[in-house]
Amino acid sequence: MSNRNVKQPSRRAFLGGAAAIGAGVVTSSTAQAQAADPLIVNPQDWAQSFGDGVDATPYGLPIEYEADVIRRNVEWLTADTVSSINFTPIHALDGTITPQGCAFERHHSGAIDLKKSDYRLMINGLVDTPLVFTYEDLERFPRENHVYFCECAANTGMEWAGAQLNGAQFTHGMIHNMEYTGVPLRLLLQEAGYDSSGKWVFVEGADASSNGRSIPMEKALDDVLVAFKANGEALRKEHGYPVRLVVPGWEGNMWVKWIRRIEVTDEPVESREETSKYTDTLEDGT
Structure with missing residues (x-):
């Protein structure tokens, strides 16, 4: 031009x-x-003087003058930070990709330490062959890269009963948009030979809360990703290292972190997170 x-x-x-x-x-x-x-x-x-050498910070970190661009918790929001949330500093970010180090966190029992060598993912239930995958097994599958947007079900919750906190970080900061790398869930289900009578999959995390959610099989076979990278690098500990689920277009609590088990079922499991949390009561009481 x-x-x-x-x-x-x-x-x-x-x-x-x-x-x-x-x-x-x-x-x-x-x-x-x-x-x-x-x-x-x-x-x-x-x-008029030399700056730092190239190995001053082996893993690059933000300069000290950007120390205010951080995730922030609200102390009175929950009884303890191990079952709480912090907020993405969206007011200080530009562009479309959220840095992993700034992306909001939500934990039910705290971010756990889980080495890749200790990682296992089991597929069971209505399948021909129950399987257990190691991290190295997952790396051998064809991988895909997609930019996906995640939003917590409680985003904007600070405004539900009137403004409780000032600032976009606290009212709208339960979001992130990152490029995820992983294996389509449908490939793993095909490897195990899922039964056509299986209409749902139940996914469960390895953390102490055993956070689990039921997902319709139609969605599981569509665009759900078993992810082990984000923004070109390994997942951060707080984002489910070494492997998490990514469920595009569905609320953040479905994106189970530290995923350890996928069970093919013929109906929703109705786990704790599907009954006591993340649900709305209908007029008939169900």
């Missing part, structure tokens, strides 16, 4: 603008300045 018709500012005009700022002159093309800005006209320390 040609840019011949785009008028570029001349070097002389640029230098003139800088000189005008230094002299405290206000023009239509420069910001208003009352006096010479020392950060412009004086030599600065950072321009």
Whole structure:
């Protein structure tokens, strides 16, 4: 695409603008300045000495001046942080991809330490051959990369009874949008030979809460992902390392972390999370 018709500012005009700022002159093309800005006209320390070497931080970290861009908890929200949530600092982020280190967390019994070498995923129930996969087994399957949006069922909950906290982070920060890498769940179900009478799958986490949810088979065979990477790197501990479920378009509590078991069933299991949590009572009491 040609840019011949785009008028570029001349070097002389640029230098003139800088000189005008230094002299405290206000023009239509420069910001208003009352006096010479020392950060412009004086030599600065950072321009007269060496910076850090390439191995100063083997794993890159945000610079200290961005220390306020962090996930935040609300102390009075729950009895303990091991069964709580923190919030994505969406007010300080740009673009469409949420950094893993800023993506909100939701735990039922705390983020657990689980090594890849100790990881196992079982598929049982209405299948021809019950199977147990190691992490290395999952890596051998064809993998896919997709950008998926996750939202907690309680997002905007701080406004349900009127504004309880100020700021977008607390009212709308139970969200993230990340690129996930993993194996389509349908491939694992096909490997086990799921029975056509199985209309549901029950997925269960390895943490102490044994968080589990029932998912219709139609959805499980569609776009559900057994994921082990996010944004090009391994899952973070708080996001279900080493393996989690990703259920696109469905509320965040379905995205079971540290997933350990997938059972093919003929009906919903109606687990604790499907009865005491994440449910609405109908008018007839069911």
